[in-house]
Amino acid sequence: MNKAVGFDQKIQLSHLDITAQELRYTEKKDMYAKLDEYLRSDIKGDKSRKNAITMLMKIWCMVEPEYEEMQREALQAFPQASGSEKILLHWGMTLLAYPFFKCVIEEMGNLLKLQNEVSSQQLNRRIKLLYGDRRRVEVAVSAVLGSLKAWGLIEHKGKSIYTLPGRISIQGSFFKYWILEVLLRVSEYNIMPVDMLTSQAAFFPFEFDVNIAELHGTRIKVDRQGLDQFMLSL
Numbered sequence: 382m383n384k385a386v387g388f389d390q391k392i393q394l395s396h397l398d399i400t401a402q403e404l405r406y407t408e409k410k411d412m413y414a415k416l417d418e419y420l421r422s423d424i425k426g427d428k429s430r431k432n433a434i435t436m437l438m439k440i441w442c443m444v445e446p447e448y449e450e451m452q453r454e455a456l457q458a459f460p461q462a463s464g465s466e467k468i469l470l471h472w473g474m475t476l477l478a479y480p481f482f483k484c485v486i487e488e489m490g491n492l493l494k495l496q497n498e499v500s501s502q503q504l505n506r507r508i509k510l511l512y513g514d515r516r517r518v519e520v521a522v523s524a525v526l527g528s529l530k531a532w533g534l535i536e537h538k539g540k541s542i543y544t545l546p547g548r549i550s551i552q553g554s555f556f557k558y559w560i561l562e563v564l565l566r567v568s569e570y571n572i573m574p575v576d577m578l579t580s581q582a583a584f585f586p587f588e589f590d591v592n593i594a595e596l597h598g599t600r601i602k603v604d605r606q607g608l609d610q611f612m613l614s615l
Contacts, residue, residue: 384512387439388481389432389520391527396420397471400437401459409442440471440478448477450600451562458555465549466556468532469587473563476583483567483583484511485525490582493545501526501541534586551589558599560584561591565601565615572604572614 399419400412407415416434424430444452455470462470476483488507492499504522512518526543529535535543551557564581565573575591593611596603604612 384481386481386512386517386521387436388479388485388524389436390429390524391531392433392436392440392475392524393423394468394471394532396423396433396437397440398467400441401456401467401470404441405456405459412438412442440474444474444477448566451477451559454555454559458559462553462556466551466553468534468549469551469556469560471532472586473560476563476567481512481521482525484508485522486585487582489543490585493585494582498538498542498544501543529586545586548588549586551587554592554595557589557591558596558601560587561596561613562599562601562615565613572612575611575613578613 396416396419400416403415403419404412413434416437417430420430420433424433441452452474455474459467459470476486485504485508488504489499492503501522504526505519508522509515509518526535530537530543533546534549536546538544551560561578564578564584567583568578568581575593579589579591593603596613600615602614604614606612
């Protein structure tokens with residue numbers, strides 16, 4: 382049986398910003414109508430607009446119960462966050478919401494560790510092995526790539542070739558802790574060394590250094606092994 386895809390179309394960064402901003406003041410039950418009002422000028426087609434709103438709601442509003450605390454923290458941090466930090470929050474919430482997005486991101490991150498550019502054909506071949514050889518999979522891969530390009534995280538070099546313009550450095554302690562928790566939650570491992578966690582393929586557009594002291598008082602558990610090996614878990 383084919384696995385669910387769900388990531389139907391490109392998501393604009395400005396639409397994610399509006400969703401996160403509005404959710405701080407609007408009840409969830411009223412968010413659909415509010416987003417429909419905002420997006421009418423950008424997305425004329427009713428079906429496309431409905432699909433975009435459904436995706437925005439899934440990313441920021443209709444989160445799984447185990448992610449509600451992370452959502453609350455992200456919404457609280459959002460107004461004071463820099464542009465790069467806001468992208469990081471959107472990135473993390475999308476990873477939590479869409480396993481398909483995570484799968485494409487990981488495959489792209491793994492390819493970029495081996496080479497300087499990635500083709501959509503390469504990605505499609507890899508993702509179809511996991512999700513089936515379907516037209517919908519190609520459309521969804523294109524939607525992920527289009528979103529990343531719209532967010533400024535990858536560049537399109539023509540002929541379906543994409544490159545990484547540069548990695549975004551994350552400095553704020555909260556944002557480091559928050560994305561580390563995201564990576565732990567979406568990882569297949571329950572515990573990982575710090576350097577393994579920060580080099581995860583799903584984190585490929587970003588970089589930061591971890592000071593273990595910054596994790597004190599968070600939901601991340603730190604276990605020391607040997608002289609300089611720190612293992613992180615939830």
